[in-house]
Amino acid sequence: MDELVTMTYSEAVREALAIAMERDERVFIMGEDVGTYGGAFGVTGDLIHRLGEDRVRDTTISELGIVGLGVGAAMTGMRPIVEIQFSDFTAQAMDQIANQAAKIHFMLGGAVNVPLVIRAPGGSGTGAAAQHSQSLEAWFAHIPGLKVVMPATADDAKGLLLSAIDDPNPVIVIEHKLLYKTSGEVRPGDTRVPIGVAEVRRTGGDLTIVATGVEVSRSLEAAEILAAEGIEATVVDPRTLKPLDTETIIAEVIKTGRVLLVQEAVKTLGFMSEVAAVLSETEAFVHLRAPIKRLAGLDIPIPYAPQLERAAVPQVDDIVAAARTLVQEW
Amino acid sequence: MDELVTMTYSEAVREALAIAMERDERVFIMGEDVGTYGGAFGVTGDLIHRLGEDRVRDTTISELGIVGLGVGAAMTGMRPIVEIQFSDFTAQAMDQIANQAAKIHFMLGGAVNVPLVIRAPGGSGTGAAAQHSQSLEAWFAHIPGLKVVMPATADDAKGLLLSAIDDPNPVIVIEHKLLYKTSGEVRPGDTRVPIGVAEVRRTGGDLTIVATGVEVSRSLEAAEILAAEGIEATVVDPRTLKPLDTETIIAEVIKTGRVLLVQEAVKTLGFMSEVAAVLSETEAFVHLRAPIKRLAGLDIPIPYAPQLERAAVPQVDDIVAAARTLVQEW
């Protein structure tokens, strides 16, 4: 196996885009400011110079239209990748995402596929306030026909995106703004991460933490602090929210009998509600020695002030405290 | 107390609209074909003749614009009620619903209220297929700042709507197409049903069924069949999904120790995922003698063919069977 390369999450996304476009003529990118500007978060960077304007396409500010054109192109032999500048603006495009892209294959009796990839950065932490900081993955995971992935590391950002581009179904990739600048080891070349397979990032016998997105690294950090206190946590990163690898999650929860579910999204009907529901109706249920514990964003819009913004979503300390209570009380 | 009047769910909605408009000059309705046509499902009926074109306003086919105008009118002293012809088309209006209406009060530091009501019929059963049959309440309940109600009876359709119109916050009312023509007893006059209060529609000691929308009457029907077999069910109708009356639900679940959650929406991340999560992390958990059981729509777009459409969502028989298994096996 080739040597691992250290790069940022954002570079890893860009590398996946370049690899896919170089290998497959049908792949192209479109979105607001993905060209000369290089993307609002610099993700597409210099791709326009490497692959040309035809394949790295700057659009008008028209999210519904962009996704709609993506749907039409995907139905007719192309493999479009659409960037929505902030995942909050998927609200604008929701009809084409949920009523068109997600349903066409089924609704047309299987006659057509819609191999469309939608990349959208989510999450808070940049002081951009309520309309630029949401974690909306639950909206998409609720709609049959969409696949939803949420890479938490650079290698997953690359590998899941490569799998998404090859998938014959619409796949939403929820990237995270705070992760873009973090570095990680990435496998070189056209290396995929399969959609639908969770990753156990750490093992420990006292409790199982299931976390997504930016909360994965926070949970791993928390696990180290807990370890110093003698509490050993397993950390599971589902990576794909839909289709969900329930098998791995259930197995890891059964091993410890205690589960802490950590997400950045607001608590009510966030992704972890589904994980909790799955655990409470499957064989995991009888192995639980403690009630399930969700640690999630407050049910509020993300506030602007930095101290309020931090208070709105789970931080390392919150995870440590919740895990400690769970283990000590049960 | 005045005598109850028997009327259809649809007439009850219309009565609430008329009462609110007659009592409060600020209240008006707008939406596609709500005027002369009387509404796609006949709900607004003759209101345009009783209250005039200014207050019963036919719009162009522009869901995002309609909700947006509602937001602007609500911020400036009016009490708009917006009808979205099928709840599926809230996808078009999602930005104004989730990014504007829901967040403005918080985001502006409390300076402004947005007393907007959005009425939208959801649900399957009319052969209208995948883009006209969804149950999308979970999308709204996931967004802080929105209230979400889902009346299952004519009296609730009237009473919850009257409360919604008086509420200083945006409220989404998910009505049900199949319920429009069903009749029920309705209290006369300006009688409210409070937002945030669940209703226990039946009591029985063997299991607790929590059901929403059209599944409430199906659950009650199922409960009668079960009773004939000697199985007694409590049936709880949350009525308001956000804010949720967790107290009543938890109390009723504790009483029986067995819970069946029934919704029409697709299973994954539907409203009952949240109820399951709440039950699994509160005092209810230790009282559960069986795993939680969700009975939900299949994770598929609603198909056109009648037999497929029926198979896609829980019917009375399915509820009976699930309840029976739950009681017999645990």
Place this chain on the structure above:
Amino acid sequence: MTTPIVQDRDRARESLRTMWRIRRFEEAVEDLYGRGLMHGTMHLSIGQEAVPTAACQALNRDDYITSTHRGHGHCIAKGADLERMMAELLAKETGYCRGRGGSMHIADTETGNLGANGIVAGGVPIAAGAALSAKLRGTGQVALAFHGDGAMGEGAWHEGVVLAAMWQLPVVFLCENNLYGMSMSSERAFNLPQLSDRAKGYGIPGVTVDGNDLQAVYDVTAEAVERARNGGGPTFIEAKTYRWRGHSKSDKNLYRTREEIDEWRLKDPIVRFELETVEAGTLSEADLEAVRDEVRTELRGAVQRANAAPDARPDDLLASVYAEVGA
């Protein structure tokens, strides 16, 4: 200039056949519906047959169309099979969508029909996307988006046109202005003498045409398609026509008058074209009769075979949501 259709025996007959296939198909649907043999809802385009018939003649088989909730005409004109369409409406496994889509979702990729759409204006950006795809693949294909007048109130319509105009995509936006979006008159809705005045705002050509004049619709569409194919970008066409029936089964026609409907029935595009062909000496009364008979027979067979087909099967519903990876 090529021979007018009305003087071209084959094309005239073909045009009539298509219009009759649409009319008879929808009459059959209406009948089945009325007798409780068909489920769901239905949107009939009776009275509007000349528009899709003419427009699709200006397209190649591999050109794309996107269609609407009122899509039977588009589907038939682009070349779909009546039996598979009827089977779909009858919720049969042999239908275009295996009974999962119904009238509002029929598609026929073989003939470039990317699908009816239950969402008003939903197909507009999709057509632009198909045009972008054709441009990127360099195939010379053109896409045509059928849409209603009411669709022009939607953001989706606007955004689709904005992007198509910016990229000068090979797409034609064909508005069937049947004077109403459900109950809202397009005159009241859009505040414009003619809807093609909208085109200027996107820097693209716009034209209004009598939608019940087959030749006129053909001419403007052919010009638009040629422009698109030659890299000249999108065109907007408004074809004025009328739907004789209500919007859908629940329509009580409260928003329009009996007189208006009757007036437009006199402008029947089929009768008009039949008369024109006879006047031009291209077809005889006997020819007309032959076409009608042919279509009636075809349709009867289609309904019978569709009826006899197996009902849509519920067994693999969950497995039908996603295309298989590697497929």
Place this chain on the structure above:
Amino acid sequence: MTTPIVQDRDRARESLRTMWRIRRFEEAVEDLYGRGLMHGTMHLSIGQEAVPTAACQALNRDDYITSTHRGHGHCIAKGADLERMMAELLAKETGYCRGRGGSMHIADTETGNLGANGIVAGGVPIAAGAALSAKLRGTGQVALAFHGDGAMGEGAWHEGVVLAAMWQLPVVFLCENNLYGMSMSSERAFNLPQLSDRAKGYGIPGVTVDGNDLQAVYDVTAEAVERARNGGGPTFIEAKTYRWRGHSKSDKNLYRTREEIDEWRLKDPIVRFELETVEAGTLSEADLEAVRDEVRTELRGAVQRANAAPDARPDDLLASVYAEVGA
């Protein structure tokens, strides 16, 4: 015709004061930002000051505006308090939004400002709704929606204008065309010689004006406001101007040239208006100096007091999401 602003000592001074308040406010923001004392992102309108300054003079205090992500100028021109604005940006409890909204969400209902908006075109239908409200309440108020050129690609823009045009609402759509929507040039995006050509497609009047010419912006806005107030319906105005700074802090200006920026700096709307007032003999160099000093002092005080205010409090976050019932 009333006296031109440039010849009216009070109004000329007031106009200059407003423009300088905007410019100095944003310079202060830029500075605080650069020194790491301010959080989040920022969108500066330096170079565009004449548009809001002139437009808001054409409005009454109780008329409404909706604003954008680039909204400091609109907010100041409509009459907001600099200290409360600065406090908001500094995430203070005394800010307009108690530190919960920041730059992109400042609103000031006292002066009719319904809010900046982080969503491009988000305010357009909201302004139309405020206009509908004014019409229904019969107050004679007018609403004005500030928006960018880029916003015209959004469905929200289209739908807001469609409904406003249909109902002939008292609203003005004022596009600040600063030539770019982030990196996309409006010329490339919209395929139009001037964006006001769009107005015809909605059956409403449209006009293009030099956005750096205070008097010209005032004149067209005043006319549009009068039309709206008198029941004449909406107007679309395109005011051509330029933002000197990048789109936001992350902008490397790769999509435009140094020369272009320099050229527009020469068209500084403040310098231009100062020169005009001096040439007209309305204000002296000393008067100009006095205005500048006044604003500098005001701003220094606002920043100091804002800085000294208590930070936004996290204690009642959950209780702040919903307005209390009965309130």
